[in-house]
Amino acid sequence: MNLFTDFEDRIKNALESLEIVKEKRSELDFGRVNAEPPRDSAHGDVATNAAMVLSKPLGTNPRALAELICEKLRQDPDISDVSVAGPGFINVRLSKAYWQRLIARMIELGTDFGRSDVGGGRKVNVEYVSANPTGPMHVGHCRGAVVGDALANLLGFAGYEVTKEYYINDAGSQIDVLARSVFLRYREALGESIGDIPAGLYPGDYLVPVGEALKAEFGTRLRAMPEDQWLPIVKDRAIDAMMGMIREDLAALNVTHEVFYSERSLHADGATAIRTAINDLTFKGHVYKGTLPPPKGQLPEDWEDREQVLFRSTEVGDDIDRPLIKSDGSYTYFAADVAYFKDKFDRGFDEMIYVLGADHGGYVKRLEAVARAVSGGKAKLTVLLCQLVKLYRNGEPVKMSKRSGDFVTLRDVVEEVGRDPVRFMMLYRKNSEPLDFDFAKVTEQSKDNPVFYVQYAHARCMSVFRQAREAFTDLDTDSKILADAVAGRLEDPSEMQLAAKLAEYPRVIEQSAQAQEPHRLAFYLYDLASAFHAHWNKGKDQPELRFVNDKNRELSLARLGLVYAVASVLKSGLLIVGAEAKEEMR
Template sequence: MMNIFADFNERIKKIVETLELKAQDGGALDLSRIAVEPPRDASHGDLAINAAMVLAKQVGENPRAVAERIAAELKRDADVVGVEVAGPGFVNLRLNDGFWQARLAGILDEATDYGRSEIGAGRKVNVEYVSANPTGPMHVGHCRGAVVGDALANILAFSGHDVTKEYYINDAGVQIGVLARSALLRYREALGDDIGEIPAGLYPGDYLVPVGQALAKEFGRDLLQKPEDEALGLIADRTIDAMLAMIREDLALLNVNHEVFFSERKLHADNAKAIRSAITDLTLKGHVYKGTLPPPKGQKDEDWEDREQTLFRSTDVGDDIDRPLVKSDGSYTYFAADVAYIKDKLDRGFNDLIFVLGADHSGYIKRMEALAKAVSGGAASLTILICQLVKLYRDGEPVRMSKRAGEFVTLREVVEEVGRDPIRFMMLYRKNDAPLDFDFAKVTEQSKDNPVFYVQYASARTHSVFRQAREQLGDLPFDRASLKAAAGRLTDEGEIALIKKLAEYPRLIESAALAHEPHRLAFYLYDLASTFHGHWNRGTDNVDLRFVKVNDPQLTHARLGLVQAVSDVLTSGLALIGAEAPTEMR
């Protein structure tokens, strides 16, 4: 994997050794904050280096003086054609065409594996996302978290992490009783009983009608003869299975497929053995005590029940308040199940836990981070990504609720109307913690203003160039070896600019993985597509810049190598997002 920024970072560290820079305190220099990045303004060069500013205070010298010494060494580098010290001590580099031509040849060698890295070093990462209550079909609110979690998991895997995609089934709460009672009504309806209007508090959507019909077919009227608890237990089991099958189908439409579906019931099985064991483990580590909590902020004293409880000492590990584990009736709190679930994940060997949650879960962040720290002894990391709300529009007008679901627009309805790819791309075309407006009309229009169309159109254009080349040049071979062999013919500024944009891809993947920000990939793909379309348009105005030059097969090969590399990166990036890289637009 060729990451030119990491390559030059190593070159800078060797220069620091050559200059024999010494820390004032006699210790080793801290080189960890040295960064080699693309400059914010392309006119400043190809690479911007902050090494002088990182080192100046450590060595007791002026930053620009250190920068000048580093610059003098960089001028000896055969790949460098220009060095400039700028601002407080940045070192800006320009690299020669030969360097970029060699990068293109390397990209063609790696094909769609270009950008893959081993920075994850096989660390086991559990990415949990969606995890909606199994009480109905997926709705559009679940859509964003599904895409963010899935794309992040793909990027982490591509960067060398050992990733498991997980769905937590909330099948042990009050909502399951409501679901069972709602399905009981539909069961009676299927038997021919008049059920009237669905009572308030139950699920009104007609997605439970087939569940009722299946129950009637399996049990006849037998369930009505059983004790209510037994009947509702059977109904709950069948209904959860039916809802999970529906959820899996809905998510598959979005190209989301989890490897693990973890049932909350597992934690409560065998007299809550897993929860008891997890609390015992926390107790032995000194994180559990008997005590009282102050009343929540904003609550009057007379409304507060002041009593001794079993508490998790979460304030010792970063939380704002200690958390109850056992209710006054002896049953476990919802948070106690979280303790057991986190312990279960750590027992499965995961080093890093990532949760992708909805906007209403921001209050979970500190308590869950504290919990992971306590259970793992600080050995594991836990990250919670919050996905803000998605608002649906059609030509600027808010979209009405779904008839089928009764209360919301289903994920299936959105996929069937606009397709999987626009949803996956556009859900990433804004950072997850910012609200997102999704307009059905805008995400399907064929224009530069529609990012997913613009990127996929670039992919289709790369393939159309090869079709054109085969039509005009007949049997000329277009294998990768012959394409990369001609890379030295690429000298136009637009061609070099495209290679530079391609060279950013490995660094982009690594930064998106480390920062847990998959939206960076969507932004990059749009920038790459824009650079490619821009160069294409230059060829429209100037025939000498066109990709296919019938009278110059070698130059054609060089330019087709560039087109192939663009196609490879678009294919790779779109696959990580979970979208298709089309060979033609229909």
């Protein structure tokens, strides 16, 4: 139940009943009319811009129109007060009875409060992480993993049909480098002295077990084979080993994917999928033969000053046309991207979201162009870029991991501070902004540590219930009993303020999902925790506000209902974030 959607409908109904509106209804756009929380809660519970956005097309003064709207809204029994502010904004204060019914509904819905159908079952593919399978996940992958996973959870909660996908980049030259690096470790396992790892190969110790496994499976047989025979064998084993490691790393972060899509599959059977995708673009008039001017700056590896098969991407929003087939007949990396998008579109997705690192900024326009060309504008493509994460410990930069060779692994971070702090803090800043992650700060138990503060609020909720059972040993805290107890009993202004913060949750869910900004949810959870802690602290100074009053069982039940609602929203939000709602803090 979205309070603001409810009152937006009531405000529009009030508008429809005005004679001045009836005369020009066909000329009016109600789409700009909204209902939202006022900037200052002292002004009321709901604010609307209705008079401000409709006064001009109606040819009237905003304040005069606002007064007409107020007259209609005052007839609503759920509204206790309505007033005009400034040039024509309308502030609405809701009745206590309405708040009590809403809290009861929150209790009945539990962790489903806030669940929305705004997505309308729209099929969305969220592809995230998609790291090259050449080693363990590093902290740069960590942010994209959390953003993608939380966004997918959020979209699912908001009524979208979501598929979480990982694209395995297992067809490029980096896989040849991986295989040769593993073969070196295989030789080492056989007892050879390999010396320093040659430049260009992967130096990390994580490849040692892969070499040992090859020795256990093949003995010395691979050593006797020429490279063209052992290379494909080692490639397969290396990719399997790396993907096993990556899955374990992601599992440690509570990140899951439903689909792991192999780039190599696009090149199978003579690259049928790629050829089909190019033929489809050709049929639609998006492909031609030609040459490209040299790009500014350093030339990319696949640039040729020869006639190639080109994608006419400038006609669908790109900066330059893109090569699909080189002059020697081989496909470009970009051709596989086209085939991959077509595969997603053919699987029936209405929207594709790519969560990529900041270094992929140059891919955005070309991918958007592919989406327009392949789908004919029917599918939407969004690229979310995650900026860099800088690691600190007490303000000092963190050194690289020996195991990886040249970077800090995701597993290093999770094992040191825990999954929940990592996930929450990776969302505690918008993905397009750089993030500083300090190991010391994310583990301290204080208000300045957002994840601790939010989990502590949920643990406090649970402690209230334990306290209540001590005060009333036969207490039944079934959600229906709590919901029934609320009516007529929750009336204190501070209780209403806490309820108002809870009421924002469905709106936060819908707006965060539509904007594809999961960080908004993390911010909201912190604000809700802050409101709950503030109300808790009032009970220290004013015993009559405490949740449990051993002299008043019915009032205690009603307040337990409010606590139940807080705990449910915190748990719901933490589940979407991918963190645990703690029962106790140790």
